[in-house]
Amino acid sequence: MxxxxxxxxxxxxxxxxxxxxxxxxxxxxxxxxxxxxxxxxxxxxxxxxxxxxxxxxxxxxxxxxxxxxxxxxxxxxxxxxxxxxxxxxxxxxxxxxxxxxxxxxxxxxxxxxxxxxxxxxxxxxxxxxxxxxxxxxxxxxxxxxxxxxxxxxxxxxxxxxxxxxxxxxxxxxxxxxxxxxxxxxxxxxxxxxxxxxxxxxxxxxxxxxxxxxxxxxxxxxxxxxxxxxxxxxxxxxxxxxxxxxxxxxxxxxxxxxxxxGGKNAVIVLADADLDRAVDAVVQGAFGQAGQRCSATSRAVVDRGVRDAFLERLVARVAALRVGPGDAPDSEVCPVVDPARMRAALDAVAGARRDGGTVLCGGGPVDRPGLPEGCYVQPTVIRDVPWDSELAQEEVFGPVLAVVDADGFDDALRIANSVKYGMSGTVFTASQARAFEAVERFEAGMLHVNRPGVGAYAHLPHVGAKAxxxxxxxxxxxxxxxxxxxxxxxxxx
The missing domain is CATH 3.40.605.10 (Aldehyde Dehydrogenase; Chain A, domain 1)
Incomplete structure (x- = not known):
């Protein structure tokens, strides 16, 4: 210590x-x-x-x-x-x-x-x-x-x-x-x-x-x-x-x-630029330890590119360094208090019970010299059923659910299946799919081929549904x- x-x-x-x-x-x-x-x-x-x-x-x-x-x-x-x-x-x-x-x-x-x-x-x-x-x-x-x-x-x-x-x-x-x-x-x-x-x-x-x-x-x-x-x-x-x-x-x-609050989805379609999508998901899911109403909580990924996407994503997330906010080498901060830490770890345990597979993270950070604090490992969980608790309820921590989708329509159905509607994002090379996603996403703040967090001071900060x-x-x-x-x- x-x-x-x-x-x-x-x-x-x-x-x-x-x-x-x-x-x-x-x-x-x-x-x-x-x-x-x-x-x-x-x-x-x-x-x-x-x-x-x-x-x-x-x-x-x-x-x-x-x-x-x-x-x-x-x-x-x-x-x-x-x-x-x-x-x-x-x-x-x-x-x-x-x-x-x-x-x-x-x-x-x-x-x-x-x-x-x-x-x-x-x-x-x-x-x-x-x-x-x-x-x-x-x-x-x-x-x-x-x-x-x-x-x-x-x-x-x-x-x-x-x-x-x-x-x-x-x-x-x-x-x-x-x-x-x-x-x-x-x-x-x-x-x-x-x-x-x-x-x-x-x-x-x-x-x-x-x-x-x-x-x-x-x-x-x-x-x-x-x-x-x-x-x-x-x-x-x-x-x-x-x-x-x-x-x-x-x-x-x-x-x-x-x-x-929100339960925000990033849709990754089969024609997406995967490196760009991974960058956006890492920023959206693990920036500020996932404690944003617009945080990326779900990655809804076309089955055709899921494995390639996860290979890139897990390599990035597993390498993230969690530490104090004032340490120059920290890349992910602690969560705000012990109650939030317990909630994040409980969400991981619940996902495991529902059949999810933890690909990286999933527990507290235990590193020599790290002060006693509220440190949670950045976590990626695969095989998350679209209607399970982790895929439906807000976590407000560094926990990402990856949900498989069979094409564009299925991805939108999954993205819109939650009661929340704060932010929605799609990665695609198709201009038509991009505009259709913006039209059909049940969310207040919409993004295409960019991170699903952040907003301008002069644009409405607004959600839909609950x-x-x-x-x-x-x-x-x-x-x-x-x-x-x-x-x-x-x-x-």
Whole structure:
């Protein structure tokens, strides 16, 4: 075992909630330990474990700040987002370290996340001069008819641990530009990055009460959903929790925006460029240890090229080096916590029971000198029945199911057989097959001959079926969540 690395201490105020411009502990005084998944002996600190009383204070602060923030107008609000983007650039190293240390991802992946967050801020700020309505013909003489948007009000933003900076940013940025005020409730697994973001917004001049931070788990989140002054909740996470949020808010007609995971397939047809397909599958399945809603979880491969594809794939995956995110030779990071590690290993065991053959990986990483952490071997499993648990249910870990297909139509049937529909990818040399796959794939984000992960800041981040409910994120369509349409007819 290596010694516990010496780390820069976390600022004391970052352990707290941020409500109405002030850092404060949870009302109960309760805390939760934040651990580094690459070395479980490395504790980042004891972060606030909030309850309903903390959420109540945060919502009250947001409601009080709403009239002045709304009156500021989108162009002046955009200036704060531009300033926030500069803060992220100036403190890139600090954000990168925090993301790597508390989430586990490679430094290269963490830096890419900071860049993605900055791109979202840049795009969103640019929307300030476009956030309007339309004029329309009137049915009477001397009447002017038009539409316009108003901010929804106070919104709750519930973000996950897998992108602890980018996803909060792509919720916070449109919420603030639209004129809403917000309460951010991040995952309890990644509280530090959210605190750094909130502090950066403070330095960027965002007024007190406009953006509030409540750390904690389900109790704080449930209070957001139940609060009568919260007009909408944007949530990214599991299908079970998203469904519970929507159900709990339905009696009071709470507006929800829910991104709920995926079971994404890459289809490899008989005419595919196999080397290119292997590159994409390795990136999609094992980048960030498979902990992405758009991660490649299934490779649906034409039987005619399956063996050749697997020969290339297994050689690549077996050679991947798993290690701490801050180690320069690491190629695959740990998963985020022991529970996620157990879930990934349980999924492998279940696949074996269902007749799957593990071609590489399948267990924890045991290497001399590696700290005690949440390391799972990158795993490829062949002979996976299309309707088995591994082929149908989300794993959120470095486990790839390989499912055989008899041609194009069978591959699409298998790809569309799951309840999710986040991302869909096809590798083929046929232009006709490519366009037909895009037309028939039951997924929100579609790719041809490229990795099935990653998206642009200006394109909708959206799923289909059980992967999404409500308007997309990261696009002009996001305003349909954060604003409400109004119409006006003025006679003169």
């Amino acid at each position: 290596t010694d516990v690395p010496q780390r820069r201490s976390v600022a004391a105020h970052h352990l707290l909630n941020f409500i109405d411009g002030r850092w404060a502990p949870a009302a109960s005084g309760r805390t939760r330990t934040n651990r580094n998944p690459a070395d479980l002996r490395d504790h980042l600190g004891e972060f606030a474990e909030s309850e309903g009383a903390d959420t109540e204070r945060a919502v009250a602060a947001a409601a009080a700040a709403l009239p002045a923030w709304r009156a500021l107008g989108p162009i002046r609000r955009a200036a704060h987002l531009t300033a926030l983007g500069r803060e992220l650039a100036d403190h890139e190293a600090e954000f990168t370290e925090a993301i790597t240390r508390e989430q586990g991802k490679l430094r290269t992946e963490a830096r890419a996340e900071v860049a993605r967050a900055r791109a979202v801020l840049e795009f969103t700020a640019g929307q300030a001069r476009l956030l309007g309505g339309v004029t329309a013909p009137a049915e009477e003489d001397r009447t002017f008819a038009y539409t316009f948007r108003r901010p929804l009000g106070v919104v709750g933003l519930v973000s996950p641990w897998n992108f602890p900076l980018a996803i909060p940013v792509w919720k916070v940025a449109p919420a603030l530009l639209s004129g809403c005020t917000a309460v951010l409730k991040p995952s309890p697994l990644t509280p530090l990055t959210a605190a750094l973001l909130t502090d950066a917004a403070r330095r960027a001049g965002v007024p007190d009460g406009v953006l509030n931070l409540v750390q904690g788990d389900a109790e704080a989140g449930a209070a957001l959903v139940a609060h009568p002054q919260v007009a909408g909740v944007s949530f990214t996470g599991s299908l079970a929790v998203g469904t519970a949020i929507h159900t709990a808010g339905a009696p009071r007609l709470l507006r929800t925006q829910l991104e709920l 992967s999404q409910y409500g308007p997309p994120e990261c696009s002009p369509q996001v305003w349909d969540f954060y604003t409400a349409w109004h119409s006006a007819c003025i006679s003169y």
